[in-house]
Amino acid sequence: MLVIPGLDLAEQHLMMPVERVVEAEGDVLLLFPPDSPAVRAATHAEDDELTAVLEITDVAPVAVPHRIRGRAWVAGWLTKARDRTRPGWLRLEIGEGSVDDLWGAEHVEPDEFAAARPDPLAVHEAELLQHLASAHDDQLSWLCALVDDGTGRCPAADDAVPLALDRYGLRMRFAGRGGGFDARFEFPVPVAGIDDLRRSMHALFDAAHAARQDGPDA
Template sequence: MPSAAERTRTLVQSTRSAVLVVPGLDVARTEQLIPDTRGVGPEGDLFLAFPADSPVVRAATHAQGDELTAVLEITDVAPVSVPHRIRGRAWISGWLTSVPGLTEPGRMMLRLEFGEAYVDDLWGAENIEPEDFRDAAPDPLVVHEAELLQHLHAAHGEQLRTLCGLLGERTTETFSAHQPAAVPVALDRFGLRVRFVEDRGACFDARFEFPEPVRDVGELRRAMHTLFEAASH
């Protein structure tokens, strides 16, 4: 399974919704707290670009040598329609400074020096150590995950339902005679998570591991083919 550090690094470097909260800073609109871009430096610090006139930029510039604490809050929502769509949240807290000259005119780059992080997602809740976050890499499928899940949901619903047969006795015990709907809810290099949903709204997740971790979409296609083949027998 992906480590807590990898899952958090994946969320930071994805398109998931994120806001930068600075204690004591009042803003007119929550949108003013959303960074334009997010990245991670070689030491594990976060680099967040904001409009130069952003309240967050003004606060960081005004603080100068003082320590200005901030928290990047990320919310991960499934890109497909499914019960309980929030897949997880992550919080990265640290100290905020402005870094002039790292982005184009009209914007300012802020550095959030990594202090501590916490993730609470489909895998569970864990703290992340700075060195683990620094050394982790985002999942290679993160840039394609939303599109891939939407495609699976729209075009391969019948094949996804066949995966229910791989669950053995659990399916018989949990569901009635009719076959539940199967919604692909998460995808990473290690496997696919499917949410099986009954008419009355009862649901549970099942994780289907790939024979070996995939490195790109080509390897993913082969892994999915193997998975569907196993379910059809």
């Protein structure tokens, strides 16, 4: 959702962009309905500096308690995107950003934002997590055997849900009668695409299966 000072009482659904594009230099292009208060504000401002903050909420695509995985804020200056013929496109020139997610909180400089590139699994993550949750629930529960809690036993395995997936690894959320926790399982090397991911997941499941066989309950 886009937040503009002075428009805090605007209807929220009209402040949510229907499309987003990040340009190579780091500017963010946002498409709004032509009647959005954001479009009217940018049109009225003309060449004056109009500050705005894009608030982003990342929600896990699978059913899991506490589904919000993170929040991000991108602040800058809003103008009409004059190089776009379709009405409703606005340009947000980035001034600063911040992220607070499963990996921690961090400030993001504009040059860091511009240099960042999408994770190769990002466009497939929701589908992949949903597939893992529905078709591989048994193998996912095996992964708890790779968690070292100092007892040699899996601390909780009643429910195992895939929470996040990226080129570097898989994050799981385990729940049981004794409580719940998250665990991160790193891939040996970053994956470049679906084929690499398939091999890495098979290797991870094999390692978890072997750990179960060797565990105290074997």
